[in-house]
Amino acid sequence: MGYNVAVDGPAGAGKSTIAKLVAKEKGYIYVDTGAMYRALAIHFLKKGVAPEDTGAVIDACRDADVSIRYEGGVQNVYLNGENVTGMLRAEEVGNMASRTSAIPEVRAKLLELQRALARENDVIMDGRDIGTNILPDADVKIYLTASVQTRAKRRYDELKEKGGTCDLAQIEQDIRERDERDMNRETAPLKKAEDAVLVDSSDMTIEEVVAKICSCCR
Numbered sequence: 001m002g003y004n005v006a007v008d009g010p011a012g013a014g015k016s017t018i019a020k021l022v023a024k025e026k027g028y029i030y031v032d033t034g035a036m037y038r039a040l041a042i043h044f045l046k047k048g049v050a051p052e053d054t055g056a057v058i059d060a061c062r063d064a065d066v067s068i069r070y071e072g073g074v075q076n077v078y079l080n081g082e083n084v085t086g087m088l089r090a091e092e093v094g095n096m097a098s099r100t101s102a103i104p105e106v107r108a109k110l111l112e113l114q115r116a117l118a119r120e121n122d123v124i125m126d127g128r129d130i131g132t133n134i135l136p137d138a139d140v141k142i143y144l145t146a147s148v149q150t151r152a153k154r155r156y157d158e159l160k161e162k163g164g165t166c167d168l169a170q171i172e173q174d175i176r177e178r179d180e181r182d183m184n185r186e187t188a189p190l191k192k193a194e195d196a197v198l199v200d201s202s203d204m205t206i207e208e209v210v211a212k213i214c215s216c217c218r
């Protein structure tokens, strides 16, 4: 069994930025489970499946094979042998992932892949249900959050930096909708595990959050 750190929290809380830095400092592998849901979402988009057509989504899962390879310490995600890492962050992929991840069969498809990575490696794994469902016996559990306004502003700055045009109010609205879906679905909703340490990063720097999480780890 590897040493396991679970990090859960809502969209835009900074989980991946923080988890990557903790992984580097502690020598863990960073496992981004959202990327796995996003890879499946690309499969559904390619097949033209509507997220509300649950039967078609479940059907489409049958010919989707998601795998992970670590290349130069970076997680690359493969969908049916194709490296889709570069496509994962598109907005439509995130929305499709948020919708289809509510379907139990979609979650079941990725559960064993996530558990196997944690069994075989020292990992910091981020997602929505890692501490509550995937790794209930994780050595450390963190619930990383921030206010909706802070998360929207961070996303806005990130998009601006990439040269995109964006609307802060629209981003805030998208984040609220995603929170609503992720926290209120029936299967494995986003919630803080009872034994998770709550970290609200609204008024913290990246360095402070990394230091806080590292202080919880061996």
Ligand code: DC
Pocket: 011, 033, 034, 035, 037, 038, 094, 097, 098, 099, 101, 102, 126, 127, 128, 129, 130, 178, 182
């Ligand atoms: O963390 P992210 O934005 O890359 O995740 C995309 C979507 O995938 C998110 O809206 C909810 C879903 N997800 C999930 O249900 N469970 C996880 N462990 C990770 C992500």
